[in-house]
Amino acid sequence: MQDNKFYQTDFIEAYLKGAVSEADKNSMENILLADKSLKSEVDFQKDLIHAIAESRKQDLKQLLKSTPIPTHTGMQIPTNWIIGGVAATLITVIGLVSYMKTHKKPEISEKQEKIVVNPSEEKQTLENKKQDVNVNPQQEKTTQNTTIKTETPIKKEESTSPFVKEIHYLYDGSGVLQLFGDFNYKILEKIDLGNGVKTYIFIQNNFYELVPTGEEPKILKETQIKNPEHIRILSEQLK
Amino acid sequence: MKDQEILERIRKGDETALQYLYKQHYRMMLRLVLKNSGTEEEAQDIFQDSLILFWQKVHLPDFQLTSKISTFLYSICYNLWRKELEKKSRLSREEKDEAVTEDWDRQERIQIINACINKLGVTCKKILQYYYFDELSMHDIAQVMGFSNADTAKTKKYKCKKELDELIKKHYKATDFLD
Numbered sequence: 001m002q003d004n005k006f007y008q009t010d011f012i013e014a015y016l017k018g019a020v021s022e023a024d025k026n027s028m029e030n031i032l033l034a035d036k037s038l039k040s041e042v043d044f045q046k047d048l049i050h051a052i053a054e055s056r057k058q059d060l061k062q063l064l065k066s067t068p069i070p071t072h073t074g075m076q077i078p079t080n081w082i083i084g085g086v087a088a089t090l091i092t093v094i095g096l097v098s099y100m101k102t103h104k105k106p107e108i109s110e111k112q113e114k115i116v117v118n119p120s121e122e123k124q125t126l127e128n129k130k131q132d133v134n135v136n137p138q139q140e141k142t143t144q145n146t147t148i149k150t151e152t153p154i155k156k157e158e159s160t161s162p163f164v165k166e167i168h169y170l171y172d173g174s175g176v177l178q179l180f181g182d183f184n185y186k187i188l189e190k191i192d193l194g195n196g197v198k199t200y201i202f203i204q205n206n207f208y209e210l211v212p213t214g215e216e217p218k219i220l221k222e223t224q225i226k227n228p229e230h231i232r233i234l235s236e237q238l239k
Numbered sequence: 240m241k242d243q244e245i246l247e248r249i250r251k252g253d254e255t256a257l258q259y260l261y262k263q264h265y266r267m268m269l270r271l272v273l274k275n276s277g278t279e280e281e282a283q284d285i286f287q288d289s290l291i292l293f294w295q296k297v298h299l300p301d302f303q304l305t306s307k308i309s310t311f312l313y314s315i316c317y318n319l320w321r322k323e324l325e326k327k328s329r330l331s332r333e334e335k336d337e338a339v340t341e342d343w344d345r346q347e348r349i350q351i352i353n354a355c356i357n358k359l360g361v362t363c364k365k366i367l368q369y370y371y372f373d374e375l376s377m378h379d380i381a382q383v384m385g386f387s388n389a390d391t392a393k394t395k396k397y398k399c400k401k402e403l404d405e406l407i408k409k410h411y412k413a414t415d416f417l418d
Contacts, residue, residue, distance in 0.1 A: 063257070
């Protein structure tokens with residue numbers, strides 16, 4: 001009896017998928033009423049397929065959670081950032097802030113500690129990058145020796161994607177800044193605007209405070225400096 | 240990307256097409272949920288579920304898209320969110336306990352099976368997922384997984400399923416499932 005097709009795993013799977021004929025389906029249901037053991041096997045296979053499907057759903061859900069999305073304010077925020085999904089080139093600025101130095105305000109180029117995370121990756125200095133922002137030539141010196149590292153993104157955004165325009169960053173607060181995107185920038189370290197000594201970045205003609213982000217990237221726009229007096233002080237630092 | 244291209248890519252198991260849709264239509268679904276008593280977090284959750292459902296539907300052999308993808312997605316999202324609101328409403332009427340205790344034994348069994356699925360190697364897990372959830376053909380599974388042909392995919396699927404069956408039955412007595 002148990003050698004017949006109704007007891008074969010392939011048939012059970014087809015039955016569960018609804019891919020058997022009406023006659024076979026009726027026969028199977030009659031057998032299931034009489035054979036508790038087969039009924040249990042069918043239930044087991046049903047749960048097994050259900051569990052496999054659920055695991056796949058979870059994987060897809062995780063994939064989508066990791067996909068950067070625009071918020072209602074028009075910004076792009078990944079629910080669970082994965083570097084592979086980053087839109088543009090990932091630029092790692094290494095040795096941004098050094099705690100090795102004192103309270104003096106020497107040139108950044110003198111006090112930055114250069115840390116090579118992966119020597120095999122391409123390095124370049126900022127002085128090689130073309131400036132398209134409105135900055136005086138002297139400003140170059142504030143970051144000219146900053147070592148940056150460029151990583152090839154694992155995946156590129158669609159060229160039509162509007163999301164790449166927002167600037168995301170990761171900052172550990174103690175020396176490593178990652179900018180998501182290919183931007184020209186100036187780092188302004190240890191500036192006191194009356195609310196403590198902090199680090200700022202000048203990018204696309206705006207100043208932003210670099211706030212430690214933890215593991216989740218933040219949007220730079222959220223920390224834009226808008227106070228005219230603060231902007232004046234920071235502008236002075238660029239000279 | 241045009242709708243037809245998206246469908247083709249999804250049918251072949253290209254997950255980046257799903258990500259593309261997520262980014263492309265997120266704002267629309269966000270507005271839908273926000274305007275109907277939802278939060279941004281709920282909007283994300285519902286839209287993610289909608290896309291997974293869409294993914295599943297596209298893989299059905301008889302699936303035919305009779306509207307634009309955006310329209311179709313909107314209707315899925317709308318229905319899921321409506322169901323979610325109904326569910327919330329029911330729960331608020333003190334039916335919570337009933338919902339939680341529903342089919343508890345089966346949930347527990349599935350958790351046990353899940354643990355065994357996670358013990359499988361990545362290749363086996365993917366093959367079984369592609370076969371049972373995505374309903375990819377053996378030819379497509381071979382392509383996605385980089386196997387030489389459909390026969391190889393079929394053999395591997397058979398072995399992986401057997402491995403999973405044995406893994407579960409080895410760890411848990413049949414009676415645990417048969418009762």
